[in-house]
Amino acid sequence: LLLGVNDAALDSGSASVFEEDYQAFLNQVKEKLPDTRIYVNSILPVQQKAIDETEGLRDIPEYNERLSKVCKEAGAVYVDNSDLVTEECYKDDGKRMRQRYYTAWIKRAVEVAEL
Numbered sequence: 001l002l003l004g005v006n007d008a009a010l011d012s013g014s015a016s017v018f019e020e021d022y023q024a025f026l027n028q029v030k031e032k033l034p035d036t037r038i039y040v041n042s043i044l045p046v047q048q049k050a051i052d053e054t055e056g057l058r059d060i061p062e063y064n065e066r067l068s069k070v071c072k073e074a075g076a077v078y079v080d081n082s083d084l085v086t087e088e089c090y091k092d093d094g095k096r097m098r099q100r101y102y103t104a105w106i107k108r109a110v111e112v113a114e115l
Contacts, residue, residue, distance in 0.1 A: 002041040019066040026074040038076035045082050047094030079112050
């Protein structure tokens with residue numbers, strides 16, 4: 001799963017509401033698919049120019065802290081991919097990623113899921 005950056009980008013976004021909603025979402029997934037192992041990707045960091053344009057993106061670290069906590073409580077695997085992001089990975093908007101990031105991300109997903 002990779003959800004959350006749009007929640008952080010909302011000016012009226014709330015990390016506590018995000019946490020509650022994500023927890024409810026994971027509970028629904030677990031209820032519908034009880035034998036499924038759930039992997040949740042961290043929200044990726046953004047460059048300062050993206051934060052300057054969308055103030056709420058400044059809160060991504062807090063969202064990730066809450067996301068990690070929710071995953072731990074739900075028995076989901078939290079996958080922090082922020083270490084894969086380098087300056088060269090960003091597109092011009094400072095928040096979307098170029099192909100080189102996604103290649104590394106897929107490799108990480110395969111490793112974490114032990115595929």
